[in-house]
Amino acid sequence: MTDTSSSLLGKAAKATPAPIASRIRGISDRSMAWLFITPAIALLLAINIFPLIWAIYLSFTNFRANRPNAPIEGVGLSNYSRVLNDPNIWQAMQTTAHFVFWTILLQTLIGFSLAYLIDRKFRGHAFWTTVILVPMMLSPAVVGNFWRFLYQPQIGLFNYIVSFITGIPPSSFEMLGSVPLSPWAIIIVDTWMWTPYVMLICLAGLRSIPDYIYEAAEVDRASLWRQFWSITLPMALPFIMLAVLFRGIENFKMFDMVTLLTGGGPGSTTEVASITLKREAFESWRTGRASAFAIILFVAVFGLANIYVKALNKVKQR
Amino acid sequence: MSSVNTAHSVVEPGIATKRIAATIVIAYALITMIPLVWIVMTSFKSPPDSISYPPKIVFQPTLEGYCNLFTTRTRQTSDYIASLGAATSTCDEITRSRNMVIAGSSNYWPRFQNSLVIAFGSTFLAVSLGTLAAYGFSRFKVPLAEDLLFFILSTRMMPPIAVAIPIYLMYRELGLSDTALGMILLYTAVNVSLAVWLLKGFIDEIPREYEEAAMIDGYTRMQAFFKVVLPQATTGIAATAIFCLIFAWNEYAFAVLLTSGEAQTAPPFIPTIIGEGGQDWPAVAAGTTIFVVPILVFTILLRKQLLRGITFGAVRK
Numbered sequence: 001m002t003d004t005s006s007s008l009l010g011k012a013a014k015a016t017p018a019p020i021a022s023r024i025r026g027i028s029d030r031s032m033a034w035l036f037i038t039p040a041i042a043l044l045l046a047i048n049i050f051p052l053i054w055a056i057y058l059s060f061t062n063f064r065a066n067r068p069n070a071p072i073e074g075v076g077l078s079n080y081s082r083v084l085n086d087p088n089i090w091q092a093m094q095t096t097a098h099f100v101f102w103t104i105l106l107q108t109l110i111g112f113s114l115a116y117l118i119d120r121k122f123r124g125h126a127f128w129t130t131v132i133l134v135p136m137m138l139s140p141a142v143v144g145n146f147w148r149f150l151y152q153p154q155i156g157l158f159n160y161i162v163s164f165i166t167g168i169p170p171s172s173f174e175m176l177g178s179v180p181l182s183p184w185a186i187i188i189v190d191t192w193m194w195t196p197y198v199m200l201i202c203l204a205g206l207r208s209i210p211d212y213i214y215e216a217a218e219v220d221r222a223s224l225w226r227q228f229w230s231i232t233l234p235m236a237l238p239f240i241m242l243a244v245l246f247r248g249i250e251n252f253k254m255f256d257m258v259t260l261l262t263g264g265g266p267g268s269t270t271e272v273a274s275i276t277l278k279r280e281a282f283e284s285w286r287t288g289r290a291s292a293f294a295i296i297l298f299v300a301v302f303g304l305a306n307i308y309v310k311a312l313n314k315v316k317q318r
Numbered sequence: 319m320s321s322v323n324t325a326h327s328v329v330e331p332g333i334a335t336k337r338i339a340a341t342i343v344i345a346y347a348l349i350t351m352i353p354l355v356w357i358v359m360t361s362f363k364s365p366p367d368s369i370s371y372p373p374k375i376v377f378q379p380t381l382e383g384y385c386n387l388f389t390t391r392t393r394q395t396s397d398y399i400a401s402l403g404a405a406t407s408t409c410d411e412i413t414r415s416r417n418m419v420i421a422g423s424s425n426y427w428p429r430f431q432n433s434l435v436i437a438f439g440s441t442f443l444a445v446s447l448g449t450l451a452a453y454g455f456s457r458f459k460v461p462l463a464e465d466l467l468f469f470i471l472s473t474r475m476m477p478p479i480a481v482a483i484p485i486y487l488m489y490r491e492l493g494l495s496d497t498a499l500g501m502i503l504l505y506t507a508v509n510v511s512l513a514v515w516l517l518k519g520f521i522d523e524i525p526r527e528y529e530e531a532a533m534i535d536g537y538t539r540m541q542a543f544f545k546v547v548l549p550q551a552t553t554g555i556a557a558t559a560i561f562c563l564i565f566a567w568n569e570y571a572f573a574v575l576l577t578s579g580e581a582q583t584a585p586p587f588i589p590t591i592i593g594e595g596g597q598d599w600p601a602v603a604a605g606t607t608i609f610v611v612p613i614l615v616f617t618i619l620l621r622k623q624l625l626r627g628i629t630f631g632a633v634r635k
Contacts, residue, residue, distance in 0.1 A: 032539055036454030040447040040510050041466070047507035048473040051484030058484070065487060114346060120331045122340035130621045131347040134354065137613045139568030142606050145589040146357055149599055155369045157356050170371075192350065253477040256570035260589055274571075277479045282575060287483060294480030301475045 052298075059291035066285040079292035089293065091268065092276040099187065099272060100251045104244055106191045111198030112240060116232070118199070119206045129203075136196045144260030147189045151175040151261075179269050182262050186270055189257060194250075198243040205239025206232065238316045245308055252301050273297055357610075361603035368599040383600030385409040386593060387426050387608075391418040426605055429587040433609070435498050436583055437566040440505035444562045445555060447506070448513025453543060455514065456521040457529075467518075470511045478571040486576060498581045504572055509562040516561065520554025521547065557623040560616055567613060584609050 059079050063072045083089055114132065118125050135143070150158040159170035175185040209231065217227050255274035258264065264271035264279075277297070281290035331339070360368050362379040391413050399419065405411040413420055455463055485504065486495065494500030528550065529542040537545065548555075574586040588605045591598055617624065 030458075033454050033458035033460050036450045036458070037460060037466075040451035040470075040514060043447060043503070043507050043510060044470060044473055047485070047504060048476070048481065051481055051488055052476070054484040054487070055480065065483070068490075110346075114343060117339035117343050120336050120339035122331075122336040122343075124340070125343070126621070128340075128343050128347045130618060132343070132350060133617060133621070133624070134614065135350060137564055137568075137617050138610060139570060139585045141570035141574075141585040142568070142588055142609060145602065146353065146606060149360070149597075149602070150353055150356065152369075155371050155373070157352070157373050160371070160373050192353070249475055255477070255479060256585075259570075259574075274477050274479050277477065278575075281479065281483045287487075290483055291480075294477070294483060297480060298476050301477075302472060305475060 055291040055294055058288050059295050061288045063287050064285045065281070065287040075288065079289045080296070082289060083293045083296060088268070089273075089276060092271050092273045095183070095268075095270065096252060096254070096272045098183065099190070099254060100248055102183075102187045103190045103194070103251050104247050106187065107195045107198045107247060108240060108244060110191065111195045111243065112202045112236075114195070114199045115202035115206055118203060132199065133196045135193045138193070139256075140193065141256040141260050143189065143193055144257040147185075148176065148261055151185055153177070176262050177266055179266055182266060182270050186258055186261055189261065190251065190254070193257075194247060198240075198247060201239050201243040201246075202236060205236035208239070209235045234318075238312060241308075241312045241315060245305065245312065248308075249301060249305060252297075354610075357603050358607050359603075360599055361607045363600050363603075365593065365598060365600055368603070380412065381408060382412050383598075383604040385412045386598055386601040387591065387604040388424055389413070389420045390422050390424050391416075392421045393417055394419050424591075425587065426584075426591075429582055429584045430609070432498060432501075432581055433567060433583040433585075436501045436505060436581070437563055439498070439502040440509060440566045441559055441562040443502065443506040444509035444513045445517075445559050448510050448517050448558065449548070449551070449555060451510070451514045452517035452521050453547060456518050457526065467514070470514050473511050474508070479575070482572060482575045485572075489576060496577045496579060496581045501573070501577065501581055501583070504576070505562075505566040505569065508569075508572075509565055512561060512565075513558050516558045517551065517554055520551050520558075523554075524550045553623055556620065560620055560624055563616070564613060 060074055060076060061072045061079075062075050064070065118129055147158075150156045153159055153171055153174045156170075156175075158175065159173065162168070162173070163170040173181060175181050213231055213235075214227060217231060222230070253274055254272050255278070258270055258272055258275060259278075262270045264275040273293075277290055277293055280286050280293060284290075359375075359377075361383045362381070363374070363377050364380050364382050367374050367377045368383075385408070389409060394417060396417055399414050399417060402414075402419070405414050410420065454460060455467060460466065489495035489500050492500075494503070524547060528546050529537075529539075532542040532546045533539065568585060569583070570585045573583045577583070577586070584605070588602060588609065589597075591602050591605060593601060
């Protein structure tokens, strides 16, 4: 690339080949590293960690954010025990788990199938991949708001199409207003929006499988079915698991779409953890208890994600 | 290339296989586009057309939705409207035909501007800080690097509402609540973790020898970074920037909790557009359409970087 002997420094470096860099730099590796890393870490400390520590502190107090001047009293672990004994909160956790399960199942199945088909590299596959990507580029709140329009029982396009196909009169199913259907209304929108994301990651996985493995299988006259089960699926599995991890963490935090679609209703059928948390924190103003709930949620996601990543690494190493 | 019967080969799929795959994928793509097409169509409908049943596919297009989006209107008697003289603009004509006059501009444009400032500001900051940190992690022996990187990633696991409680209190103390600066800092913090992870992947790909050669030529580490590494990482930086931009552009939870007016962005604003007797769907659709267009343009123009960005992210994480 460059003519090293042309510069003085180059000659000096030649004399002592091993620690070239440290001689030239004049500033030590370590301080250099910190110079590069500190700004990002500092910002994260200020905007993420400091508030987190504050939240931990608040979770042990009876502080209410709408009464900032009232004296703050420590209440020990009572916030935590109240949260853990609150049936509403357990209900919300269950609702969240239900959403996470179904959205991941549907998105993985559809997303992987699409990726598998797109990997056939038919003419125009790049264009159609871009078209499929569009929903995930949109704002979940705006999407939720608009799907509320599509779901209107009297005027909505969704109800019209479903009743056109099935013959059920549109007024007899209210996607957002009925207890059995409203969770599915949200699952449908989430799947519509995020399947492309799972598809992309699966596509990356499929593209990472080297051709020669298939060629070898071809020589051995392995059937397509056999190739799929013993090459495609196992080799793409780490990617599928990764997609599941990302979607799992994201959907555990699900807030905007649900807020705009149902607001947690009817009753509390679609009240996910984030909505309960928002009610506790910004409507009931029980800041201390909300903080305790937030910490519990964080520990739960963090713990589950850690266990999952361990499993993922095992799959990768196979 | 395999020489055996390729009709069922995965290495080079046969024409029949390709055709079936193409049909299914195109069908899915078309179905997935229906809601979006419907948004755009609704934005050009009159309010009665937008709520007719069965839904109208053929309709008389009008700019009423866009007019309603950008203005506030008051109802007047037809005598009063007749006394005003000729209408001066299309929007004027539309409102008068509905027995209304324009009372002023709506809040949509200021909210849209907030979205622009906050999204681009935070993207610029996140990518700058992220590039530096990614380079640091990629090239230097950082003590506890693995732990730091995991810590950076873990900041994304917190539900936004949970972080919002203390940030709400902190911003209230610092006078940052409902300010563009506060939102820029917040979105930067959220995005920087993604930026570090994505960019570390890209920078790891650039051979160290490039900078070492430059430094042997007399460049300092900084110069080598700016003149050698940065140009090489352009694609990665672009991909990362798009992701940060999309997040900041679309974010709702923090925006709705931490802004109430001045610094409010478009996502919390659009659902609040109310017409006479409920939501004004053509205006909402118009607001959505305008809001979505930049992201659509980005997606189409930069699809290659986008694909690389997501797949790189997937491989690295």
